[in-house]
Amino acid sequence: MADLENIFRNPDFRFRSTPFWSWNDNLSVRELVRQVDTMKEGGMGGFFMHSREGLETEYLGEEWMECIRETVEKSSRENMNAWLYDEDRWPSGFAGGLVPESGGDKFRSKQLTMEEVEKIQPEENESVVGRYVIKLEEDELVESERIPGGREYNLSDDETGIIFRRKVSDPSPRFNGDTYSDNLNTDCVEEFLRLTYGAYKEEVGEKFGETIPGIFTDEPNIYSNFRSDAHEVPWTDDLPHYFETHRGYDLLEYLPYLFLKGSKSTKIRHDFWRTVSELFLEAYSKQLSEWCDQNDLQLTGHYLMENELGGSILVSGSVMPHYKYMDVPGIDILTESTDEPLTVKQCSSVANQFDRDRVLSELYGCSGWEFTFEGQKWVGDWQYALGVNQRCQHLALYSLRGCRKRDFPPSFNYNTTWWEYNKIVEDYFARLSALLSSGDPVRDILVLHPLSTGWSRFNGKNIDEVDEIGENFQNFVEKILALHRDLDLGDEMILSEHGEIKGDKVVVENAEYDILIIPHLETIFESTLHLIREFVDNGGEVIACRPLPDMVEGEKSEKVNEVLSKCGTTVVETPDDMEKALGDLHEREISITGKSGAEDDSLLYIQRSTDEREIYFIVNNDRTSPHEVDIEFAHKGRVQEWDPLTGSIEGIYAEKEKFGMRISAKIEPAGSRVYIIDKEKKPVDSQKNPPEEVDSKYIGPACEFERTDPNVLVLDFCKYRMEGDDWSEKKPVWEAQKEIREKLDMRPIYLNGIEQRWKWIDEPHENNGIPIDLKLSFKVENSPESPIYLRMERPEEYEITFNGEKKEAEPTGWYMDKSFKKIELGVPEEGENEITLTCDYRNDMEIENFHLLGDFAVDLDIRKITEEKDRIYFHDWCPQGYPHYAGNMIYREEVELDLEEEESAEVHLGDHFATTVEVRVNGESAGQVPWTSFKGLDITNWIENGRNEIELEVVGSPRNMLGPLHKKNPEKFTSSESFRPEGGDFTEDYVLQSYGLFEPVEIKILK
Structure with a gap:
């Protein structure tokens, strides 16, 4: 990327966030245009125009389209991206109810159910898919016979009758009184495209590829009843024919083995879910992708339940293959959490393999009104270290009226009390996005995904059992990442079509890998086995974990063991043996070690390489403790630290090692560092001595204060x-x-x-x-x-x-x-x-x-209006008269400061809770302390010798005003239910978030 330094210092709209802009009320063009301005002022680069809870303007109606058209025109004038969103709320596919209304039951989502009966009656009902007589021994299926539809069958004592039925989904408020769409039906998806994508093309198609870069498809799926306890699987009328065409045999002959355990079950289940996956890909994602390609739109979005193996199989069949049809593949991670590395890696792996330079994350939803800038950084940094580089905040609420304020808050818009400071975080992530969209990811390891193992186990009901496979795999991946060995995941459906061996490398479309890791799998594809055999024969390195797979495509086979017994395969007994196995086979790109000399597993990294530079982003995922580490890079040149918060770039001293450079660093809790090695410049040849502390001044434990809000x-x-x-x-x-x-x-x-x-x-x-x-x-x-x-x-x-x-x-x-x-x-x-x-x-x-x-105080215990005090103490402001206060609090004190030549002054905050904190000296802003990992705000340039007025504006939030206020045991997942607790979950007491400075603030004098 040309002139990366200037782009880093002043990132343009391409690298800025694009939140879900929740269109959720009776829309006004004037208000929409005004909010475009507020989002631009807040540092955002665009938005997704997203129908949402509370919408009172008819979806896709004349007024809706006028709002779309005028908002796009305004965005064009402001040089912002106006992305489309393809559904009324979510999940995508039913067009707010227009699709099922158009096609009737043909277009309505369907399930296959199993019913046990006492007698096989002749049935010609169109809902009957198949009738069977089975024999069970200790709950295991040992015999199965399909009975023709017109034939009656009397069961013997040792026989059981079962009927499989095609069930059309029941109407639901979630789908505006109709049902979800049948996304396994190509005609149904084509109608969705006509009604939604085609409607937007007619209205604003001239802006496609310009102001409108693309469109978001949100959680499309094949099983809308996923919160049910019913034993069902997704179905569509053409599935038996499609199955026979692709698998070569009649699915209906073996249906009982899908639901019940028997000798043929692993094979039937494997083939069923593989076929469903292929049909969903072909009917939905491929169709949308082709339409977007033909109409100059980028397709983005994410799929349902990406974080769970069993759940994702039920609602999608597979996840990773869909990403190859997306121009900007995306994910969704809710709440203030960093515990889904698999969700990110599934997506960023495919993005790397198919040369997609952007990976989107719909993030922060359900984190609550108390969500802070530090929370944004902690979650965002972790995702960026795993491959994300475009934020889509959930949500920017158009209105907070009525139910809308409870739509999985917070809101990233003008209607939150910290909005005037939002650009700080936007600039930070825009700079990161610019860097982490440059060059190519450096990942030399490919790890096979256990999806097909999940298929072979899954009967549509045992989600927990299959989810456990996914959880074990996620733990396995986390262990490799903790060794600071970055990796991509290999999906077998993608490998079967795009995988090949070139020399001693595994190639997946555009990505090459030196090492193939086979985690604990039970079955693999025949095509995968051929790739492994060729890779090993060409001298490639394979690491396989015991127990080794003993099935090929769901059937018992010795083939895998024969291939993996060849020279070139390292077999490890447990995942804990992986560090030595990798160390024996492959040189490191980076080492990040703690005091013990071991790799520090709290730190993650991502590396991207350009012709001139190696870019490293290192993240401390530990939110409570700093980590002092030694970092060794496997490249030589000038080591620079690029600060995404300020835009500063500084060359730093590094010791030369045999193969690269070495530095030491202290990375604060939830902190991060960007290091760039300029391979064409000489290293910095001397190390600066850190300044020494010569004196300290303190503000607190009480001071004058001022509210910014009522x-x-x-x-x-x-x-x-x-x-x-x-x-x-x-x-x-x-x-x-x-x-x-x-x-x-x-x-x-x-x-x-x-x-x-x-x-x-x-x-x-x-x-x-x-x-x-x-x-x-x-x-x-x-x-x-x-x-x-x-x-x-x-x-x-x-x-x-x-x-x-x-x-x-x-x-x-x-x-x-x-x-x-x-x-x-x-x-x-x-x-x-x-x-x-x-x-x-x-x-x-x-x-x-x-x-x-x-202008009053509130007695927290008696809940009455009382008189405000003159001073505020350095602890929670709630019991000091402000239990529901939503604005900011300015702490003000005069401090005597006399700086000698070469001395400087820094503000260091102690324990506190705030969205962010601004520091002002003598009436002028000296900067922000947006997160605790930011240590030491330099205020030297604003100081006058003598008395200086220091103001600390502690920025609050709507949390204690809007709630939840009466949920006895608050959870990290904030939904509308959180605000309406009942029974034992309700308390009359007010459950509040503490705010304020909790200990005196130190001003350090350094020299």
């Missing part, structure tokens, strides 16, 4: 009455609305996932207009001097009374989100205060928690 008191309990009835007991607001809707015979809306609102909100309901009263109360110990405000949604729908006085429902502005309106209440009275809200309730209404905003 304080908040959550009003999430109420009483209600209908048509003048008695008041209810006090209960959560959401529970009150649930009861109201049940009494009015209206659909439930207390949890997300119902039929999309655009399908039903304009329909009249017989109980629309029933009068409803809500009563909210709160206590005041000290009345604030200024008025307080009620934050509510759609105030125009209510009559508002405060302490008996009617209030105007005209908003005086908004807070956080444009749907969060502020209604002035005035100054509250000391003692009990009461708000009454009256409305004529309608089916389309959403009653949400209310909030008081203003």
Whole structure:
């Protein structure tokens, strides 16, 4: 890549993130255009226009297309990418319900079920796929006979009758009242392309390949009932014919062996799932890929349940082969976690093999409103070290109104209180993306994937058993990565079509490998066996783990043992023997050792090579401890450290070794380093002495402070009455609305996932207009001097009374989100205060928690408004009067600093919790401390000798305002259910996230 230094310092939109922009309300072109500007200001390079929970504009309708068209035009003017998304919510394929509506049962998803019967009756029902008489011995199938459809059969005592049926999926709110599509049906997918891709082509096709780079397909699958406990497998009407064409025999003769265990089961299961995989590839991904190629669009997206072997077989058959049809292959990893290396490696391996320079990750979903910049870095760094280089944040919410605020938060948009600082993280990852899209990955090891072993075991029900194979394989891969031996995975379907041996190398399309590793497998493809035989015969190196495979394509065979017994194969007894086996066969690209001299398994790396440079990105996945390591590179030249946070580039001293260069480094918790070896420049010949600490000053343990936002008191309990009835007991607001809707015979809306609102909100309901009263109360110990405000949604729908006085429902502005309106209440009275809200309730209404905003403190224990203090202490700000505060807190103190010549000053934060922290000196920003691994912010240039005003702006989040607030045992997976706990999962107490500086801040004087 030309001029990599300049691109690194100032990365353009190509390397910036493209979040899922959640189009989730009654859309306004004006508001969409405004939000394009806010995302650009926030450092993003584009977005995916994604229909989402709460949409009230008709999907693919005239207004929707106008919004698409105008947003694309705005993006074109702003030099941003406007990516398309191909579904109403997800999973892709049903076009919001238009596909099953168009084709009826032919296009609806189907399953194959097995039913045990007492008698084989003649049945001509079209749902019957096959009738069988079987014999079982100790639950094992020993005999099976297929009975023709018109024939009756009387069972003997030792026989069992079973019937296999084709079942059409039941309608579901998830699919807008219809079913999912049959993605094994080529005609069905063709209709999906016509209705969705074709519609976009007609509206904005002239922008394809320009402002619209491509389209995202999200979690397409072949088994929509994957959360069910039913014993079923995916099905389509053409499957028996397709199976016989590709496998050479009649599947229907052997169906019982698919579900039941018998001598032929491993073979039948292997062939069934292989065939299903091939049909899904051909019907869905290949068709989409060809359409996109013909229309100048890049295809991107990800597939369902990539992280589970059993689950992914059930819903996809296979995952990796689909990626070869994607221009930007992608994955999805939810929550703040780094425990799915297999998910990333499956995708980045295929990207390397098929020369795709970008790998996308839909990431951060379900991490909660408290998600920090450090969380973004920790998760993102880990994924980038495994091969990702394009972020798609989940989600940038268009609106937080109603159910939308609970759509797997956080939001990466203007409607979160830390948004003004977002560009810091965007710049960091854009710089990383520019580097990690340069050159080619350096990976010399290919590890066979155990997919076919999973096929041979899987009967459609025993997911846990097959998932365990995947988990063991993931542990195996992790052990190799921990040895700092990077690798790709070899999928046997891909190998059968694109694998070959060239000399002593295994070649998969565009990638070459020196070593082939065979983990513990039970079966392999015949084509894989031929590749191994040729590789070994050509002098290639194979490492195989015991026990060795004893089946070929699901059938017992001695062939594998014969091939692997040849010279050139190293057989290891356990995965722990892999380090020695690799060391004997292959020179290292890098070594990262700790004090013990062993490879430090908390650190990961990725290497990319260009003609002039070797690029190394090293990540400390340990979030609690720093790691001091020695790093040896197998290349010579000038070692430089490139800092993605600041854009700085600095040559550093490295010791020359026999084959390369060696440095020492301390990598902080969740920290990372970029080292680049410029092979055409001489090494730095002298080492700088680190500065010495000569003095320290401290801020704390208490100081003056200032809020940036109004304080908040959550009003999430109420009483209600209908048509003048008695008041209810006090209960959560959401529970009150649930009861109201049940009494009015209206659909439930207390949890997300119902039929999309655009399908039903304009329909009249017989109980629309029933009068409803809500009563909210709160206590005041000290009345604030200024008025307080009620934050509510759609105030125009209510009559508002405060302490008996009617209030105007005209908003005086908004807070956080444009749907969060502020209604002035005035100054509250000391003692009990009461708000009454009256409305004529309608089916389309959403009653949400209310909030008081203003200049006051909140007593955490008694939950009453009280007087603010003059100073804030260095511990959690929640019990200091701010339990629900969503904004930032500025800690302010004057510090005497007199720097002598050659002295400098650095700010070092101690324990704290914040989204990020900005440091200002004498009113000017000196920079950010976005994560704890960033040690020592230099403030020298802003210091004046004498008294200096230091401000530390601790950036908060909406977590303690929007929740979850009453979930007794919070989990890392945040969904709409998290905000509506019931039974033993509910507590009346408020479960809060601590915020603030928790210990004094040190200013170090260095020389």
